[in-house]
Amino acid sequence: MKQAIRVTVFVTALCGIVFPALLTLFGQLLVPDKAAGSLVQENGKFIGSELIAQPFTSKQYFHGRPSAVDQLAGSSAGDNLAASNPELGKKMAEFAKQNQVDGASLPDDARVTSGSGFDPHISLDYARAQVKRIATERNLSRDAVQRLIDQEAGNNQYVNVLMLNLKLDRSPS
């Protein structure tokens, strides 16, 4: 019994206190911004995290993927509809209607919810489908908007919505 208690206390102290404390310390020293959650600042104020989707509804911004949760305050989750659930088709039609852009057929990621509800990215196809609307709203040329997408996406097949919208706000119109 004495052995069991001593070993339990030792292991708990090591794994539950020393380990996370050391890791936190090293994280703060090496990459404080990443360790704090990759928060994004604009004019001295935190406007979000690069990794976390925020809801965009106005016409002058790129919209993100549909989410099963309230992105402003909710816990993370998917909608957990089965592929065979008839509800899924209805939901897809609904999202398509919400996000429909100049009648173009929308890619899959614009019509179905993500796994976490906080997917910060959209596909390049979905971004392209929104170019015309944003160019009109902001008096920008479509080429200019498309260039921003290409810049932000790099070699990826997807693009970060918050960072792309920040680029939009920063670009002179």
Next chain:
Amino acid sequence: MWTQFLLQFWILLVIALGAAVLLGRYIGTVFAPVGIRKTDWIGKLERRLLLLLGVDERKQDQSWVGYSKSLLLVNLLFFVGGYLLLRFQGSLPLNPNGAVNLDWSTALHTTISFMTNTDQQHYSGEALSYLSQTFVLGTMLFVAPTMAFTVCIAVIRGLANQPLGNFYADFVRFILRILIPVSFLFGLLLILLGVPQTFGGTVTVTTLEGAKQLIYRGPIAAFEVIKQLGNNGAGFFGANGAHPFENPNQYVNFIQMFLMLLIPMSLPVAYGKMIGSAKQGRLFLGVMTLLFIMMTFGMAGSLLANPTAHGQELRFGQIGTILYSSITTAAETGAVNAMHDSLHPLAGLIQLGNMMLNVVYGGTGAGFLNVLLYAFVAVFLTGLLIGRTPTFLGKKLETFEVKLMAITLLVPPFLILVGTAVSMYVAPGVGAISNPGYHGLSQVLYEFTSATANNGSGFEGLGDANVYWNVSTSFALFFGRYIPLILMLAIAGSLKAKPAVPQDEFSFKTDTPLFGTVFLGTVVLVGALTFLPVLVLGPIADWLTM
């Protein structure tokens, strides 16, 4: 897409196997019985530390009964402590987000779930304080895999005809030599790659459109790394590895998959080293890998033919989702980077298959114990066919062992099938189902399979956050874990006590391709015969009626 899949798959497999062979040899060396182990300088420090804790390894070899008792005692201490801390987290420190006390059934389920290395979660991670996440559950993420690991090592020692060893020494040594250093190294890497590690609490930001957004943060990297390395699988957040803070990019995704595979793959190598036949270890590793390749190809087939972004995150791509979903169920981790409920029914079939077989690597320690169990069964069946007493590594498997083998083999199907059947019959069981048709049965079946196999992932649409589900799955979690552990120790203890039969040309050879085939056949037949009917009614019917 297939080319890309194959490329990523082979790269991951080769890297993981390479690292696992090195780790396996290391484990085989440092966990050799006290009598024959060479002591290095770390060993000397370790001995001092153990003496301070009151453990003198050289004088305190334990019988299988003593080893089991010590193991259960330590588990009991963690159960009681963990339960109380979760029940009263609201009034304890390190609670910047104001999490409230868990109710009794959630606290009970969570404690059992974490201590059995399952980490099935009926709460959302956002509902816990940092004290609960880091100190309580974070510690359990180290302790739980160690339990099955120590049993596995003791059983291997017994098979090698050596003393079983001392539980406390094995417990401390595994954490000190393997879990902590590897976790620290990869934990740092995760932070560098963008996984947060902070006690700073939730921040409120003003979005570009002017709304207030709450961003939950926390000491995530420390949690994440041991969750994968120890095949725990608990999510810091509700969405688990799909959440961008837990798994921010493809590199982190890759590291997580690597960590899940590392220890389960290394144990057959350690086994080979400890029984003095590397060939036998390679044979098991080979068969497990073959099963893993087949299952993962099945997963790729179902998802590449039906590509979707539903329940998935774009940054991993279809392939990142396929590999992760297969590995997490194969290595019994239970972390998810996509919502398994929303994947194609055949993907669900593969996931269920991985968990039901529970030897496609399997979790830390527990997986390899299952491999040994199936190997005993294969030897026994062969013995029946040719009418001779079966022997394994020169030890006779007789009535006592065969009885225990049969019980160990029957416990998981009993818990899974009876649990599912009862839940399909009672109101709170059926009431939890969220998807119509055959998929509803899959949801219930998945929950009990995941609990029994100590996996912990779920078809998360299931409304399981209530007393019925907390209590019913607690049974599956508890017995699915401890009965096999204790019975395997008993088998090893009994085999060790028997005189070895001299090996001759008529002895059972358990390191040949022929035995590998018999072993594979046993795994597939026993698994398929037990679960085929319910799989037909669940995922297969779901697929055929889509």
